Amino acid sequence: MSSNIEGEPKVEAALLRQVIDLIPHYIFAKNAEGVYVLANECVANAYGTTVFELEGKTDADFSHSPDETKGFRRDDQAVLSTGKPRVVEEVMTDTHGQSHLLHTTKIPFYFPDANSPCILGLCMDITERRQHELQIRFLALHDSLTGLGNRTTLKTALDQQIQAHEPFALLFFDLDHFKTINDSLGHTVGDRYLVEISERVKGCVGDKGTVCRAGGDEFLVVLPRVGHLEAARVAESALTAIRAPVESAGMNLLGTSSVGIALYPEHGSSVEVLMSQADGALYAAKTAGRDAVAFFTHDIETAAKRKLAIHNGLKAAIAAGDVRTCYQPIVDASSRRIVGVEALSRWTSLELGVVSPAEFIPLAEETGIIQSVDDLALTDALRTQAAWARRGFDIHVAVNLSARQFQSQGFEEKLLHLCRAQGGNLNRLALEVTEGVLLTSIDRCAKVLASLRRSGVSVSIDDFGTGYSSLAYLRKLPISTLKIDRSFVMDCTNDPDQAAIVRAIIAMAKALRLHVVAEGVETEEQAALLCDEGCEYFQGYLFSRPVSAQEVFELRDKRLG
Numbered sequence: 001m002s003s004n005i006e007g008e009p010k011v012e013a014a015l016l017r018q019v020i021d022l023i024p025h026y027i028f029a030k031n032a033e034g035v036y037v038l039a040n041e042c043v044a045n046a047y048g049t050t051v052f053e054l055e056g057k058t059d060a061d062f063s064h065s066p067d068e069t070k071g072f073r074r075d076d077q078a079v080l081s082t083g084k085p086r087v088v089e090e091v092m093t094d095t096h097g098q099s100h101l102l103h104t105t106k107i108p109f110y111f112p113d114a115n116s117p118c119i120l121g122l123c124m125d126i127t128e129r130r131q132h133e134l135q136i137r138f139l140a141l142h143d144s145l146t147g148l149g150n151r152t153t154l155k156t157a158l159d160q161q162i163q164a165h166e167p168f169a170l171l172f173f174d175l176d177h178f179k180t181i182n183d184s185l186g187h188t189v190g191d192r193y194l195v196e197i198s199e200r201v202k203g204c205v206g207d208k209g210t211v212c213r214a215g216g217d218e219f220l221v222v223l224p225r226v227g228h229l230e231a232a233r234v235a236e237s238a239l240t241a242i243r244a245p246v247e248s249a250g251m252n253l254l255g256t257s258s259v260g261i262a263l264y265p266e267h268g269s270s271v272e273v274l275m276s277q278a279d280g281a282l283y284a285a286k287t288a289g290r291d292a293v294a295f296f297t298h299d300i301e302t303a304a305k306r307k308l309a310i311h312n313g314l315k316a317a318i319a320a321g322d323v324r325t326c327y328q329p330i331v332d333a334s335s336r337r338i339v340g341v342e343a344l345s346r347w348t349s350l351e352l353g354v355v356s357p358a359e360f361i362p363l364a365e366e367t368g369i370i371q372s373v374d375d376l377a378l379t380d381a382l383r384t385q386a387a388w389a390r391r392g393f394d395i396h397v398a399v400n401l402s403a404r405q406f407q408s409q410g411f412e413e414k415l416l417h418l419c420r421a422q423g424g425n426l427n428r429l430a431l432e433v434t435e436g437v438l439l440t441s442i443d444r445c446a447k448v449l450a451s452l453r454r455s456g457v458s459v460s461i462d463d464f465g466t467g468y469s470s471l472a473y474l475r476k477l478p479i480s481t482l483k484i485d486r487s488f489v490m491d492c493t494n495d496p497d498q499a500a501i502v503r504a505i506i507a508m509a510k511a512l513r514l515h516v517v518a519e520g521v522e523t524e525e526q527a528a529l530l531c532d533e534g535c536e537y538f539q540g541y542l543f544s545r546p547v548s549a550q551e552v553f554e555l556r557d558k559r560l561g
Contacts, residue, residue, distance in 0.1 A: 026123035048095030146198035169231035175217035256291035325380035326546035340396035382424030427456035486520025
């Protein structure tokens, strides 16, 4: 009996040792001199030793960092001197040189028969947890793709600058035609392009400001303590950097950006107003031809208000019938007689006056209303084509098709339904799409276009030569016509380079057995050059502006131009 009683402390000690060694945290006890009187295997393993070797020694006997040892001792002494528990975060470097962040609780206590207090310590390794917390915190404030600050960081930077009451500039970058790169070459290439551009912008700004990505292809820069000249210099420097080719997937990607700039306090005194003014300036830069810098002005503010009015009024205008369809003749290059027309949407508002398609079509695309615009043009065109045919005027009608409409599910079925409802002839219908639309997915486009061709519909490439594309699609897709963009036609008689581009497009189209329509023909000199090069069809103000269906019918037997 007595021997069992005498053996119980040993059993309890062994059990205690087993328990604390199984706990996956650092457990230890030290006396007033910092000597370990108890430690579990977790502590011993960290120091690359055993429990028995550790007990009776201090941190200084094992630690590779004198500073860490001093820190441990300082916290221990604080607990001993106050007699109160203490919770601290400590860094311990293990025997392999790896640092661990420890959440440590230190409690004063007395061993039996001890004259001075000891310290009981429990440490939890929170290294991974802290890394995760930092990562979450980083992602909350930064863009996951580029590592730049996000909108939250931007707002914080703007708030700080406004509270400092010092002048600063807000630069709003939007990459020109990035969607074409993304759609034609894929999101992986597009992401690489964005990362490279972000590095270039950051390199131009340096430590002078904060660079943030607002999402998509938009970047914003906050430049403290600068005015008009320095803001313009940084913006132009960034545009130069962006213009340089970006090598990706074995290709040199060429791109540009537009920049809008607002100044504090000159252009606004709140985050919301400055963002709006910079956005308005950006819109002005894009409207001016892109690859440009624009500062906010009151004229831009007026334009921004008009843009908002257009945005708010377009849907109602479509429902009210205020958006109507006009037709611009396409003439044979030899006879100058009408062989077809292009349907064009026009809007005259009681409040806004004449609203240019260059104003309302981009807004319709942004908001998704473009499908309603497309449906209206298709319906009117098919109805008009049927009416003309009944009167013996059986010509092709071309209708512009947006990317959203072309990519929508069931588009072919909807087109067939519209044609039957309006009595139109699909063999006399041409759909005009831009290069960017076709390059979103070559395989899907090929399938859709093949289905349309079987129904009799022909497809034209509008604004050919302005897109970011591969010419391979001309061979792969069932296309019938190329329309040379007006930007090439405009200067073809006085710019040898433009004339060479026009010749090349016509020659290529002939080789691929495609028809060619030259857009924007306004002078006889242009028409003569195009005719000499073998262009078959013309469209432009030399022959007719967009007019009503009745006016087109009245021109049917006339030689235009």
